[in-house]
Amino acid sequence: MTPAPRRIVGIADTDSYVKWAAALLGGLSGETDAELLVLETPVVVSPAQLRSAVAGSGLERVARVEYDELASRLAALRPDVVLIAARGPLVRVLARLVAGLVPRPVIVSGLPGISIPATRKALVYRTQCDLFVLHSRREVREFAALARERGMPQRFALTRLPFAQESPEDRLTRPTSADVESRGDAIEPTGTDLVFAAQAIVPREREDRLRVARLLVRAAEADPSGRVVLKVRGRTGEHQTHVEHDALPDLIASLGPLPPNLVTSTAPMSKALDSAHGLVTVSSTAAVEAIARGIPVIALDTFGVTPRLINLVFEDSGLFGSEEDVVARRFRHPSASWLRDNYFHEPADDDLPLLLADLVARRREGRLAPKPPLARAGGRFRDAWERKLVLGPHDHTPSGFAAMAIGMPLRGVVRMGQRVRRWVIGPTPAQQTAT
Known part of the structure; x- marks a missing residue:
């Protein structure tokens, strides 16, 4: 029997990530059914920016969506893969939501352009993703080395920048x-x-x-x-x-x-x-x-x-x-x-299609390994706080409003305490070496 077409849904909000996601999804060939959901956030693309970002991508199905309806929309689409194309804090929020779907899709994220130097934050925010897409041999080498150094297991995929392809x-x-x-x-x-x-x-x-x-x-x-x-x-x-x-x-x-x-x-x-x-x-x-x-x-x-x-x-x-x-x-x-x-390796070096195919096969066979989020203090309150920060008025949940009402004054107290500490005893070693 011929396997069912692979279904990939992208989620993006800002101009550079929408452009990257549209080009990446539009360029995937073979048995792939692709769609892009533009998530409403305080920094979402305007209609003009959206038209510019998807121009020439080859992607035909693009729709705007509110966070409130995202989970049900994904459940109805039943994607094999969800590509989260967003700034790090939003990736963490969305990966948590996608990981709760049953059966769980493969979760993919990445960076939309030049990503040298590799940063710890980029890894931390994408802890719950199955695959991290990069675009040069140097980027993969440096991110892999950083992940090993920090003890943060991650799987990296290499593919040419989708809007810088060559014949x-x-x-x-x-x-x-x-x-x-x-x-x-x-x-x-x-x-x-x-x-x-x-x-x-x-x-x-x-x-x-x-x-x-x-x-x-x-x-x-x-x-x-x-x-x-x-x-x-x-x-x-x-x-x-x-x-x-x-x-x-x-x-x-x-x-x-x-x-x-x-x-x-x-x-x-x-x-x-x-x-x-x-x-x-x-x-x-x-x-x-x-x-x-x-x-x-x-x-x-x-x-x-x-x-x-x-x-x-x-x-x-x-x-x-x-x-x-x-x-x-x-x-x-x-x-x-x-x-x-840097960005112009041979096409044969691209391993994104192979890695995606392997992960989709594992999912369909029930062998997709779980990817838990990074352990942090605060539990559900912390989750609600982070969601409200990135979605702002587009988060209509009671827990989001409660987290903001309690969290903002607490953050002010913490920051004041940090300033007093630096004034009294000086910066910590970590603060002295921070860049």
């Missing part, structure tokens, strides 16, 4: 730094735009973001024949995965009369890259999208190379460049060795 022809023609040295300008893209991929929290400080704004004005003035396109993730008032302060469009507007070739775009990144001569960013995953299409990149190193800037991954890539390089449009292609270890 066999693309892989053969994608240029590297060595190609540039031997072939020169013949491999440069035909587009004319300098595209800057903005990030909500990189750089973080207002003065640094103002410096980026001034740089984009300078780049536009230096070459009036080519556009400088500030690519942002949303319009004013729309939420992003990370809370943004000092939005670049506002800072640019504050600089006075602007060159007409400096424009802002909220189109999908794939659309922005259609007319790109090169892409500039500090550490956006858009750099990987550009490289996949043979478009050169500058990873701006003006603010340093640190974990906080999420740009350690570009070390030894050959992509770092200065503000003067941006103004002069001296874009770069990455080294071949960097490509193999």
Whole structure:
């Protein structure tokens, strides 16, 4: 008998996670029935962001859902796999809910872009997931090492970034730094735009973001024949995965009369890259999208190379460049060795389909091992508190309201006690070494 089609349901809320989930689900081939549920939270995508995020993904079934109806919706769909595509605190809340379904689906989570350096929090929040999806050999290596070091068993799956896939022809023609040295300008893209991929929290400080704004004005003035396109993730008032302060469009507007070739775009990144001569960013995953299409990149190193800037991954890539390089449009292609270890491994190295198939088979045979949540103090009160924090007004449960009413004053008391402790006896060793 032919086995029943594998059914996968994704749950996501913010722009970057919706984009990642839609592309991942849309790209799964074979006997797969995929659907995406967009969960209503305080930072959920707007209708415009949702359209942009799913554009070109190939995913046809997308619906919005409130938390109150999520459990019954999943029970009716009876998925083999639930992909939880969300920020860590929400993953923990949703994994707890999904784990309570009978029979329990395979629970999968992951990170939607550049995930170097590996972090303990990413592991902690995904303790109850059966599979953790990553996108480069380096990411899998570093997360696996961290999990062993922390004694946190986890199974990792490798797959190419779903929105940075290449055809066999693309892989053969994608240029590297060595190609540039031997072939020169013949491999440069035909587009004319300098595209800057903005990030909500990189750089973080207002003065640094103002410096980026001034740089984009300078780049536009230096070459009036080519556009400088500030690519942002949303319009004013729309939420992003990370809370943004000092939005670049506002800072640019504050600089006075602007060159007409400096424009802002909220189109999908794939659309922005259609007319790109090169892409500039500090550490956006858009750099990987550009490289996949043979478009050169500058990873701006003006603010340093640190974990906080999420740009350690570009070390030894050959992509770092200065503000003067941006103004002069001296874009770069990455080294071949960097490509193999970072997001451009061979397709045969992808093991996500095999690992998913194995877990689904185990589930259908009743052999799927339980994945208990991380043991923590507080019990159900703690669960309700965490749920209310991530869902806000979209959590209508009495336990959520009670946890908030009791928990907020308690948290204030605890934080005051911590401040008094630091003032009286100084920081603890853990606080001294925290970064």
